[in-house]
Amino acid sequence: MKIFPVIMAGGSGTRFWPLSRRARPKQFLALAGDQPLLAATVRRLPPLARAADTYVVCGPAHAVAAKKLLKELPARNFIVEPCARNTAPCVGLAALHVAARQKQGLVAMLPSDHHIARPEAFREAIAGAARLAALGHIVTIGIRPHAPETGYGYLKVGAKLPGKAKGRNHAHKVERFVEKPDVVTAARYLADGHYLWNSGIFVFRADVILDEIRRAMPVLGEQLDAIQQSLGTPGYKKTLARVFPDCPSISIDYGVMEKSQKIVVVPADFGWSDVGSFAALPEVRQTDHLGNVAEGDALVIDGHDNVVIATRTRPVAVVGLDGVVVIDAGDAILVCRKDRAQDVRKAVDELARRGRDEVL
Amino acid sequence: MKIFPVIMAGGSGTRFWPLSRRARPKQFLALAGDQPLLAATVRRLPPLARAADTYVVCGPAHAVAAKKLLKELPARNFIVEPCARNTAPCVGLAALHVAARQKQGLVAMLPSDHHIARPEAFREAIAGAARLAALGHIVTIGIRPHAPETGYGYLKVGAKLPGKAKGRNHAHKVERFVEKPDVVTAARYLADGHYLWNSGIFVFRADVILDEIRRAMPVLGEQLDAIQQSLGTPGYKKTLARVFPDCPSISIDYGVMEKSQKIVVVPADFGWSDVGSFAALPEVRQTDHLGNVAEGDALVIDGHDNVVIATRTRPVAVVGLDGVVVIDAGDAILVCRKDRAQDVRKAVDELARRGRDEVL
Numbered sequence: 046m047k048i049f050p051v052i053m054a055g056g057s058g059t060r061f062w063p064l065s066r067r068a069r070p071k072q073f074l075a076l077a078g079d080q081p082l083l084a085a086t087v088r089r090l091p092p093l094a095r096a097a098d099t100y101v102v103c104g105p106a107h108a109v110a111a112k113k114l115l116k117e118l119p120a121r122n123f124i125v126e127p128c129a130r131n132t133a134p135c136v137g138l139a140a141l142h143v144a145a146r147q148k149q150g151l152v153a154m155l156p157s158d159h160h161i162a163r164p165e166a167f168r169e170a171i172a173g174a175a176r177l178a179a180l181g182h183i184v185t186i187g188i189r190p191h192a193p194e195t196g197y198g199y200l201k202v203g204a205k206l207p208g209k210a211k212g213r214n215h216a217h218k219v220e221r222f223v224e225k226p227d228v229v230t231a232a233r234y235l236a237d238g239h240y241l242w243n244s245g246i247f248v249f250r251a252d253v254i255l256d257e258i259r260r261a262m263p264v265l266g267e268q269l270d271a272i273q274q275s276l277g278t279p280g281y282k283k284t285l286a287r288v289f290p291d292c293p294s295i296s297i298d299y300g301v302m303e304k305s306q307k308i309v310v311v312p313a314d315f316g317w318s319d320v321g322s323f324a325a326l327p328e329v330r331q332t333d334h335l336g337n338v339a340e341g342d343a344l345v346i347d348g349h350d351n352v353v354i355a356t357r358t359r360p361v362a363v364v365g366l367d368g369v370v371v372i373d374a375g376d377a378i379l380v381c382r383k384d385r386a387q388d389v390r391k392a393v394d395e396l397a398r399r400g401r402d403e404v405l
Numbered sequence: 406m407k408i409f410p411v412i413m414a415g416g417s418g419t420r421f422w423p424l425s426r427r428a429r430p431k432q433f434l435a436l437a438g439d440q441p442l443l444a445a446t447v448r449r450l451p452p453l454a455r456a457a458d459t460y461v462v463c464g465p466a467h468a469v470a471a472k473k474l475l476k477e478l479p480a481r482n483f484i485v486e487p488c489a490r491n492t493a494p495c496v497g498l499a500a501l502h503v504a505a506r507q508k509q510g511l512v513a514m515l516p517s518d519h520h521i522a523r524p525e526a527f528r529e530a531i532a533g534a535a536r537l538a539a540l541g542h543i544v545t546i547g548i549r550p551h552a553p554e555t556g557y558g559y560l561k562v563g564a565k566l567p568g569k570a571k572g573r574n575h576a577h578k579v580e581r582f583v584e585k586p587d588v589v590t591a592a593r594y595l596a597d598g599h600y601l602w603n604s605g606i607f608v609f610r611a612d613v614i615l616d617e618i619r620r621a622m623p624v625l626g627e628q629l630d631a632i633q634q635s636l637g638t639p640g641y642k643k644t645l646a647r648v649f650p651d652c653p654s655i656s657i658d659y660g661v662m663e664k665s666q667k668i669v670v671v672p673a674d675f676g677w678s679d680v681g682s683f684a685a686l687p688e689v690r691q692t693d694h695l696g697n698v699a700e701g702d703a704l705v706i707d708g709h710d711n712v713v714i715a716t717r718t719r720p721v722a723v724v725g726l727d728g729v730v731v732i733d734a735g736d737a738i739l740v741c742r743k744d745r746a747q748d749v750r751k752a753v754d755e756l757a758r759r760g761r762d763e764v765l
Contacts, residue, residue: 063722346751360764361738362423362752365745366729373738378721378731380740385725391706392722404720 048094048175049150049251051139054083054103054111054157055129059393060322060386063374064354067405070158073110076320077160077329084114086157089164093171094153100124100142101157102135127286133300134292136247137258137269138285144251145276151175152254154247154297160329162316170313174248177206177216177309183249183257183302185219187241187310188317193231196321198243198298199223200310216309222298241312245319247297253307261301268292322386323370326352341373352383377404408454408535409510409611411499414443414463414471414517415489419753420682420746423734424714427765430518433470436680437520437689444474446517449524453531454513460484460502461517462495487649493660494652496607497618497629498645504611505636511535512614514607514657520689522676530673534608537566537576537669543609543617543662545579547601547670548677553591556681558603558658559583560670576669582658601672605679607657613667621661628652682746683730686712701733712743737764 057070065071072083080088083101090099096117102124103111112123124142126135136154143150153171161167174184187200203220222243226234234240259266268288275284293300302308318328327350330338337345341355344362352370355361361373370386372379381389396405417430425431432443440448443461450459456477462484463471472483484502486495496514503510513531521527534544547560563580582603586594594600619626628648635644653660662668678688687710690698697705701715704722712730715721721733730746732739741749756765 063720344752344755346755347745347748355738359736359738360423360756360761361740362749362756364739364741364748364752366740366742369726369729369740371738371740376719378715378719378733378738379724380721380726380729380731381724382726385707388707388724389722392704392724395704395706396720396722401720 046151046172046175046179047098047147048153048171048248049098049100049143049146050090050094050153050155051100051102051124051136051143052083052086052155052157053132053135054101054107055126055135056156056158057104057129059390062389062393063372063377063379063404068106069110070107071320072157073107073114076326077318081114082160082320083111083157085161086155086159087115087118089161089167093168097122100139102126102139104129127289129294130289130292131294132297133258133262133265133295134268134289136254136297136301137265137292138272138289140251140254140258141269141273141276144255144273148252149179150251151178152249152251154245154249156245156319158320159244160316160318160320162318162329164315166313166315167317170311170315171246171248174311177311178248178250178253181250181253181307182206182216182309183247183253183305183307184216185302185308185310186244186246186248187312188244189312189314190235190240190242193228193235194242195225195228195231196325197319198225199231199234199240200243202239202241202310202312206309216311219302219308219310222303241310242317243298244313244317245298247302254301257301257305257307261304262293262295265292265300322389323352323372323381324383324386343371350383406511406532406535406539407458407507408513408531408608409458409460409503409506410450410454410513410515411460411462411484411496411503412443412446412515412517413492413495414461414467415486415495416516416518417464417489419750422749422753423732423737423739423764428466429470430467431680432517433467433474436686437678441474442520442680443471443517445521446515446519447475447478449521449527453528457482460499462486462499464489487646489654490649490652491654492657493618493622493625493655494628494649496614496657496661497625497652498632498649500611500614500618501629501633501636504615504633508612509539510611511538512609512611514605514609516605516679518680519604520676520678520680522678522689524675526673526675527677530671530675531606531608534671537671538608538610538613541610541613541667542566542576542669543607543613543665543667544576545662545668545670546604546606546608547672548604549672549674550595550600550602553588553595554602555585555588555591556685557679558585559591559594559600560603562599562601562670562672566669576671579662579668579670582663601670602677603658604673604677605658607662614661617661617665617667621664622653622655625652625660683712683732683741683749684743684746686714703731710743 201220203218206216275281335349338352342360343353343355346364368383370381561580563578566576635641695709698712702720703713703715706724728743730741
């Protein structure tokens with residue numbers, strides 16, 4: 046069964062500043078392991094999928110860097126969005142490219158900036174999802190929660206799909222999508238047992254998703270039709286540049302999935318983390334016996350549960366503090382309370398206001 | 406009345422690392438105001454004393470830097486100790502130099518690394534102390550406390566000296582010297598009204614202090630006699646190098662002052678701070694309305710009572726933290742809880758253990 050992975054690498058967050066920059070967003074950082082998250086995302090795919098069938102969607106600012114990082118992929122497999130329009134247009138555009146190769150091609154949409162600790166379990170889950178997708182389902186991967194996470198969206202699982210039971214990973218209808226909950230609600234979800242983390246990973250047939258987009262978002266459907274007609278012709282790039290910026294900037298979850306009757310969920314457990322902020326690094330990097338991440342020329346004295354990332358040559362000494370993030374990116378330094386790691390953007394906003402583009 | 410100020414610049418602390426280094430100790434840092442503390446100490450003296458009469462005592466490692474910093478002083482006024490032996494030998498050696506110029510010369514011993522907000526009040530206090538010292542007293546300056554400081558030694562004032570009352574600054578006997586107290590004791594001292602901060606500033610006649618040293622520390626007295634005989638001869642340097650390292654390493658407070666019957670205290674209030682650690686910087690530097698010291702390319706977001714010192718060009722963003730010290734010294738970075746600022750030495754010790762001499 047041929048699978049076409051499509052890796053969404055258009056993100057441009059600020060939560061990893063000063064490691065991340067406009068020119069080097071999160072997916073280009075080696076936050077977990079020793080290679081950039083984007084490269085790890087591509088390299089955990091074989092033998093599930095071939096490089097020749099693997100696509101990367103990104104913005105024009107990062108296309109050169111992505112191609113340089115991922116030399117194993119054919120240049121034509123980099124789909125460059127003229128501008129960021131959230132995930133619904135991104136998924137539609139990717140589906141057009143796959144459909145041009147194989148009308149009912151099986152697409153696995155994958156975020157480029159997550160960490161997966163157990164790649165083999167991941168590939169098994171995708172393969173299982175692909176078998177369901179071949180039948181016409183839109184399959185999302187739900188992660189079994191092990192903590193009352195407030196940083197993730199949740200899926201409430203509904204009735205089992207009819208058919209042969211396949212152990213714990215049997216597919217279910219999705220009863221509903223749930224936004225990031227508060228901690229009390231998250232604890233309730235964890236105890237309830239019917240809620241899964243929304244991994245943002247979807248598997249579907251190209252023709253099925255394009256039909257669902259046309260049904261749920263008719264304007265986007267027409268825009269995609271216009272692009273489809275130019276695909277493979279010299280006019281493609283011009284058409285894309287004309288049509289794409291007008292597409293509605295909506296997520297595929299909100300625009301299509303939450304309204305679709307075809308959506309099903311497969312529970313899985315492959316050591317997934319979305320690496321949402323510096324506060325998540327202890328989940329995906331080595332810690333000392335006091336829970337400190339201390340990398341490069343870092344020195345933690347009388348402190349626990351800190352995240353300290355230094356350069357290789359400049360010592361960063363942290364004394365008498367717990368639960369802080371200290372990042373020396375060479376040309377900019379961040380010190381932040383770990384439970385305020387999402388507020389790093391405020392520093393970025395302030396530096397932008399001051400016109401400090403050289404460090405953004 | 407001629408006064409010979411002697412500035413003790415032999416200190417080599419670690420509490421201002423990474424701003425301070427072995428080659429650039431605290432007194433060479435512009436911690437308060439825009440010139441190094443040592444330079445400010447010298448330059449607040451006129452018209453109380455002339456540059457030609459002002460001495461600096463320092464170690465061999467810092468003599469070149471001190472001379473370069475203080476071009477207004479004659480080269481012969483730099484007294485170089487072969488090695489650090491605390492303040493008793495330092496005071497004795499300086500008294501020898503002054504006595505060689507004027508047997509009953511009035512010496513004002515001044516720490517080189519304190520801040521004084523009101524120099525005119527300071528000069529008045531020293532002039533008043535010198536008038537008492539001329540009569541044979543050893544005069545210490547006691548600072549009226551305005552907070553229950555645990556970082557300072559205290560003096561308990563005793564009976565008033567007989568003679569004309571001169572307002573609040575009338576001299577008293579010193580009932581006793583008190584080590585740094587705990588916070589409860591410090592609060593009691595503050596409420597009591599009879600305790601003053603020990604500024605470490607002493608004024609005395611050269612002949613009087615030498616007699617008192619001979620009485621209280623006879624071994625040191627003999628060592629000073631040996632040095633005195635060589636003073637002004639070609640053999641001075643050799644004699645000093647031979648004798649001085651054997652001198653007892655004891656503070657003048659402990660070795661002489663606490664045992665002397667001649668000691669008196671003059672209360673004063675001239676905006677004194679010993680700038681004991683990074684935690685003291687808000688007393689001596691500009692703060693924003695939330696109590697933050699933010700210098701250089703520093704950015705404090707949602708935080709109060711922080712001390713953030715950045716370079717001019719590298720942004721340091723502090724987010725969601727209160728009461729922390731963040732220092733970017735260019736080649737080393739410190740992040741420390743402000744109430745643990747004295748533990749900066751632990752970082753220095755650990756870097757020394759790792760052989761990181763290039764940043765020490």
